[in-house]
Amino acid sequence: MSYEAKLRVWRGDADGGDLQDYTVTVNEGEVVLDVIHRLQATQAGDLAVRWNCKAGKCGSCSAEINGRPRLMCLTRMGDFQEDQVVTITPMRTFPVIRDLVTDVSFNYEKAAAIPPFTPKPREKDGTYRMQQIDVERSQEFRKCIECFLCQDTCHVIRDHEDNMPAFSGPRFLMRIAELDMHPLDTVDRKEFAQEQAGLGMCNITKCCTEVCPEGIHITDNALIPLKERVVDKKYDPLTWLGNTIRRRTP
């Protein structure tokens, strides 16, 4: 069964733009990205939209649908009433290039700033060995498809653009946590997390977790554990004392 859906799509570029109304045919089982493609094919040939896999795996089609940051290819039209207007806007936090396409290079800059993985020397036989239970925890974080929906949603930068230089965002704080938990890595990134990546600005309100299409428990499994590790190092007088004494005893 197909029906005519009412869409409102943001059209414009960095100089301005607005929401424009369209009526587009929707077939059973379709997702928002299908409908955007039909709109592009039949009425708005110049509509800019970024996509690649149509399977929720490349992280390209991030946008905001009825105000909620989501992947267009994983949002079913069936989730909405047939007479409901579906509003599609580009990610708010990043500079817009055109229509639904934003410039996400902020994220690549934040990624590049993290001290890279620095493994300990290889074993005598030239290999690295790790126990599964030691890497398990950070494997969850490797499910990330870099859609940057969490970065888009995080109020620290979404509502306060001026925080962008000082805050790396949930995706990259999670990357720091991943490296900090890694059994082979030798670099301590706790100071970096707090002072350069802005971990203290996260108020653990969990919006990153709420929007992650991979269902990664970003706040509970990466951000809070990282905060606790920073407390060990910077705010807990007893742990600090313990570490200082241990360092001094030969």
Added chain:
Amino acid sequence: MTQTSSTGSTGQSLASPTGTSAVPALSGAPRRAKINAKTLRTDRWWLQPLLTVVVLVSFIIYSTIRAFQNTHYFLDPYISPFYSPCLSSSCAPAPHISLFPSNAFFTPAIFILVFPLGFRLTCYYYRKAYYRSFWLSPPACAVAEPHKSYSGETKFPLIGNNLHRYFFYAGMVFNVILTYDALLAFRFEKDGGHHFGIGLGTAVLVLNATLLWLYTLSCHSCRHIVGGRLTHFSKHPVRYKFWGFVSTLNHKHMQLAWVSLFGVALTDLYVLLVSSGALSDPRWVA
């Protein structure tokens, strides 16, 4: 691939890996998509923060009244969790330890409520709850917050939330005391001696202590302390087991935070009702 993107197939320019942020948003020009609405969400996103405010404010009002009331917190062998441990010399039963005299302001409850209060105020879950619902920072995901500037937990007083683990330790001490109270609730006075017995109040106190243990053990700081801070679980098999157990509880931390809060209030209410004579405690004594 003709439809892929009007800006090239990926369109994502790789920045130079210098690490210094040439953050595009700071170049001055308005670069974000111009959308005036504070949010385009159409669901009832305000419901959850509203419910949180209503429930937490009711709890605060109830516990404040009870803390200053200074009566009806004991009916042998039950004591209200608000007044335990009873450290004041004027405690209705014999005090646990007599440390302070009490007066109208410093009731026995005031001395102790500060610890559970501190524990919950610095709890990662309650932080989320009050940042969202009381401070609207943010009220809901992708709903703009009303504040002009934001520094999160980097400055006084919020930086103090990093001391949560100390309140966690205090919380453990309280759990031991409330467990002791729950055990005493099996000990009834009859014919001038002490006898084993079970009353509805016994069940209430035991349930309350259990919920508090579950809430405390599911704490994020607890999870970190038992094993989360390790890098090599394989070298610490016992701590790894504990960590797994605490992680399972930790998934339910939010639910346990609420249920245990209701537990404390309802336990106090029960003691209030039976000790004031409004309700009689059904009990069986050997």
